[in-house]
Amino acid sequence: MSLLEIKDLQVRVDDREILHGLSLTVNEGEIHAIMGPNGSGKSTLSHVIAGKPGYEVTGGEILFRGEDLLEMDPDERAAKGVFLAFQYPVEIPGVVTMNFLRTAYNAQRKARGESELMAPEFLKKVREVAKRLGIPQDMLKRGVNVGFSGGEKKRNEILQMALFEPSLCILDEMDSGLDIDALRIAADGVNALRSPGRAMVVITHYQRLLNYIIPDVVHVMSKGRVVKSGGKELALELEASGYAQFDEAALTAA
């Protein structure tokens, strides 16, 4: 059974169809890249997988380990191992990062029927991972993402990914707004989490990120569909020739 199976997914926002029958299959241990121009529906796809309200699924299905993901609340999906690293992580003033991490972690464990991890143990774990990612300890005492730079926000997402140990990680434009050093730290963090039991979907506009996180499969998305899939060389091809050819392909397919 595949880890994630998306079949002919159709999604509307405000009565406008954004995804027009998208299909995608991801197996355990695989790294998939989804590339596509702005507005092609990449973030929409990631939001629908995570369960963000406001999207109407008018057709198709999403199966996670064979279960109907669309029937689950966002928190259920998280507890089952779906993790979305947001393109734009929000700031949550007044909710201390460390407290948030512990509450979220224990909520997931509770939902899975596992025992909650006590504070000192958890603190130790967070500190270790934070150190590895070069996240200063005092950031953990601040409100979630409040006053964080773009790079710090992205690292905070990867910190959570490392703590929660999801089986499916969706990284939405992890490279946006990062300089080359920040990008390298973030990519190293992601690469450290590669494992046979974990799959990743790396969404990006640019080929650059894929020099650091080497994918097994590359998909090209255009106008709400996957229009081409191939090996990692497809990313380089795109870098050279641009997206225009695929826009044409999407149009003729439509």
Place this chain on the structure above:
Amino acid sequence: MNVVLTKTETQRPASDVFAGVRDRLPGRGKAAEAREQAFAAFERAGLPHRRLEDWKYTDLRALMRDVLPLAAAPDKNALERAEAALASLPAVDAVRVVLVDGAFAPTLSNLGGMETGVRVQTLREALEDGNHADLLSNGSEPGAMIALNAAMATDGLVITVADRVAIAKPLHIAHVATRGSTASFTRSFLTIGKAAQATLLESFVAAEGTKSYQVNDVISVSVGDDAEVQHVRLMDDGADATNITTAVFSVGAKARLTTFNMTSGGILSRYQGHLTFSGEGAEVNANGVNLLNGRQHADTTLFLDHAVPHCMSREVFRSVVDDRAQSVFQGRIIVRPHAQKTDAKMMTRALLLSDEAEADNKPELEIFADDVTCGHGATTGALDESLLFYLRARGLPEKEAEALLIQAFVGEAIEAIASDGLRELTVTIARAWLERRG
């Protein structure tokens, strides 16, 4: 027959209630005269109603309707129930004075270990032995409800802290109601000497199963020059109780006062604070939180009088309103003509958790001096969907995600409480409210 009798019993007009108890109220001579005058003042005005500007959101004639009979002094059973109610509160390390149904309960109070220089007397003693009729006068603070309190007050605390004395532990005045369908009237005074330090906690709760009672409390706090005072009031009265409280503060030169009120209980309440700067260079934080659901109606009305120059005030008010509840915040700041260099800011924010919830905000700044920094702001809104989704995508169930955001929201008002113990107590009670919400 019985039913009819009971009905007339509980709906007797206030004049009958007063006539029935006046001879048993503490204090003779001047004190008794002061009560008569106060009651006459109340009768002339009657219960406040919506045509009075100050009460336009909280019409007591419509909402409270009448004054219930005075609660009888607590008996053994009442004291036992009160004790159980107190035991169910989160523990706080404080010197505790307990008022049960408006009467001092010595067996539940622990005044041991009080510093020298601190004097604690009950209002009853002060009126009966000391003949302090002035304790029943209302000074410059008019209003029908405070007049009614003067007429009916049965007990309270009269506390004085001598100059330069610092009280280590908070002083806790705990109000407990045990008798349903009755009213209690309490009146307390706290006089803090020059350069003294004190922390006052007030709490209002009901013994299990106490229904439909009324509380009318007056607290008067005088903060001496250079003194530091923290005041935390936690009103968590029974679900169908009425609580009308007037708090009067006078703040001396270079004094610092933090006063915080949280209303989470009662079906109908009004907390009216009246604060006057009486000496230059003082700083005040007057914060508050309303946590309301069901059909609760809670009104916080604060009046800050910048009567002298060079004082600073900060007001942070947060209300969280669910179901069909209604929250009212009226904040009035007056800056008198010679009160130059006044620095006054007031910010009120309401969070509506249901479509039928209501929050009324009425900030008013009246500035008569020209060299001042003053500002106010008011917002009303719902929980931010994108924040909620972020938390849920991290595994928090809906109610828990909401609770975390609500706690952060009210935290902006709670954080001004400097005492760790009292801040934690406040957070615990706010959390309990969130858990009750389900």
